[in-house]
Amino acid sequence: MTIIIEVIGVEPPCKRCAAVEKNVKQAVEKLKNEGMDDVTVKKLDIASKDVVSKYGILLSPALAINGKVRVAGRIPTVDEIIKLVRSEVQK
Amino acid sequence: MSNKIKVLKTAALITFIIAVFAGLIYSRIKAYSLAPTMKPSDFHGLPIWYIPIAYLMDYFSHGWICLLFAFVTAGLIYELIPKEAITKYMGGGKAIGYGVALVMAPFLTVCSCTMVPLFAGIIYSGAGIGPAITFLLMAPSSNILAILLTGDMLYWELAEARILASIIVSLTAGLIISKTPWGKAIEKEYSVNNASQQEKTIEIVKSPLDERLLSALKFGGYLAKQILPFFIFGLIAVSYVEAYLPEDIVGEYLTGVKGVLIASVLGGPLYTPTLVEIVIGRGLWSLGMSKGALLAWLMGQPYDVANALAVSRIAKWKVVLTYMLIAWIGSVTLGLIYGIISGSL
Numbered sequence: 001m002t003i004i005i006e007v008i009g010v011e012p013p014c015k016r017c018a019a020v021e022k023n024v025k026q027a028v029e030k031l032k033n034e035g036m037d038d039v040t041v042k043k044l045d046i047a048s049k050d051v052v053s054k055y056g057i058l059l060s061p062a063l064a065i066n067g068k069v070r071v072a073g074r075i076p077t078v079d080e081i082i083k084l085v086r087s088e089v090q091k
Numbered sequence: 092m093s094n095k096i097k098v099l100k101t102a103a104l105i106t107f108i109i110a111v112f113a114g115l116i117y118s119r120i121k122a123y124s125l126a127p128t129m130k131p132s133d134f135h136g137l138p139i140w141y142i143p144i145a146y147l148m149d150y151f152s153h154g155w156i157c158l159l160f161a162f163v164t165a166g167l168i169y170e171l172i173p174k175e176a177i178t179k180y181m182g183g184g185k186a187i188g189y190g191v192a193l194v195m196a197p198f199l200t201v202c203s204c205t206m207v208p209l210f211a212g213i214i215y216s217g218a219g220i221g222p223a224i225t226f227l228l229m230a231p232s233s234n235i236l237a238i239l240l241t242g243d244m245l246y247w248e249l250a251e252a253r254i255l256a257s258i259i260v261s262l263t264a265g266l267i268i269s270k271t272p273w274g275k276a277i278e279k280e281y282s283v284n285n286a287s288q289q290e291k292t293i294e295i296v297k298s299p300l301d302e303r304l305l306s307a308l309k310f311g312g313y314l315a316k317q318i319l320p321f322f323i324f325g326l327i328a329v330s331y332v333e334a335y336l337p338e339d340i341v342g343e344y345l346t347g348v349k350g351v352l353i354a355s356v357l358g359g360p361l362y363t364p365t366l367v368e369i370v371i372g373r374g375l376w377s378l379g380m381s382k383g384a385l386l387a388w389l390m391g392q393p394y395d396v397a398n399a400l401a402v403s404r405i406a407k408w409k410v411v412l413t414y415m416l417i418a419w420i421g422s423v424t425l426g427l428i429y430g431i432i433s434g435s436l
Contacts, residue, residue, distance in 0.1 A: 010208055015313075016313070046212070047207055047208045047210075047211035048211075052212050052216055055293065056179070056212070056293065057208075057209065057216050058208065058212065059174050059199075059208070059209070068293070069293045069294065069295065070294060070295060071295065072174060072293075072295060074306055075306070075309075077302075080296075080298065080302075084296065
């Protein structure tokens with residue numbers, strides 16, 4: 001199953017957005033080691049027209065998995081991101 | 092087993108938070124001063140290198156509990172307010188937009204991470220440029236941290252005046268700009284349809300209490316790391332101002348109508364969302380600046396250059412200049428009114 005993780009933050013990235021990106025990268029790394037390698041990470045600009053028309057107003061940093069915003073306004077931990085991806089796969 | 096650890100962790104976090112709150116209440120009951128207690132005359136005869144050290148020691152020996160409380164509270168409130176509700180309502184139309192901007196901005200503690208995206212989001216989502224400007228001006232001047240520290244370092248009546256003045260100025264600026272041709276042009280250019288009807292794409296997960304508390308404290312720590320260096324720098328600057336700036340100069344230039352005008356211009360460039368304006372305002376106030384001028388000094392939002400730059404990328408410079416002008420007029424007018432009411436112009 002293809003998983004697309006979108007990290008939604010400000011451009012240029014603020015510290016908290018960068019922290020989310022780092023955690024996402026680590027989570028993806030761990031998932032790959034478990035054999036789940038169809039994971040794409042995208043970075044989106046929260047203040048862009050596209051993002052607002054797709055997701056509405058968000059608090060940064062936000063994280064969307066397969067087109068659904070799951071975290072907004074805080075930094076999710078690596079474990080939490082892995083858990084979120086797994087629950088998406090199980091669907 | 093892991094459940095036990097979780098309970099313990101939650102208990103430890105709650106205990107810490109209660110201890111911080113209790114510490115502040117205790118200091119209140121005992122009526123400690125949470126602001127620096129040194130007077131300008133105390134600095135006479137101190138060697139030049141020792142002045143800031145004496146001032147910082149004086150402040151931190153009793154002010155630390157106030158700072159700790161302010162940062163813990165800011166973190167907690169940011170974490171615990173229902174953020175999804177805010178973002179949902181902000182895109183909900185003009186009147187609601189203004190209301191939410193005024194009521195909610197103070198709880199979203201200043202951080203460029205939060206401000207600019209929300210500003211853009213409000214415009215794009217169709218609530219319009221008015222609420223966006225209101226939010227933008229309201230948040231830095233009346234957020235929890237700024238108000239707590241204004242109350243503690245200066246006095247609480249001023250903190251209330253600051254909130255009231257911010258509401259008036261930011262609402263006026265929002266309403267006026269939404270009526271200008273260049274404001275309307277931006278609304279037209281940026282509005283996207285159906286932005287607020289996207290509930291299906293949002294499914295925020297709730298994390299357990301211990302994680303939320305921990306991330307609240309972490310956010311408080313993050314704010315402290317961002318702000319404290321500037322705050323300490325401000326304290327050092329103030330110690331020299333208090334030690335060397337003669338009182339008659341302050342009495343001459345920072346009182347009366349002239350004082351309000353000068354304070355509104357001088358306070359501007361110093362204004363950053365780093366609380367430095369509070370510290371320096373305190374120094375000048377203790378040297379004899381009038382209360383009216385002090386309020387004008389604290390109302391420096393129009394000059395917030397970092398915000399203005401970010402905003403100018405989305406809105407045009409004309410909008411930025413318009414709100415700067417409105418906010419400046421507001422700070423002078425309200426400074427004068429407050430000076431007259433409080434009997435200290």
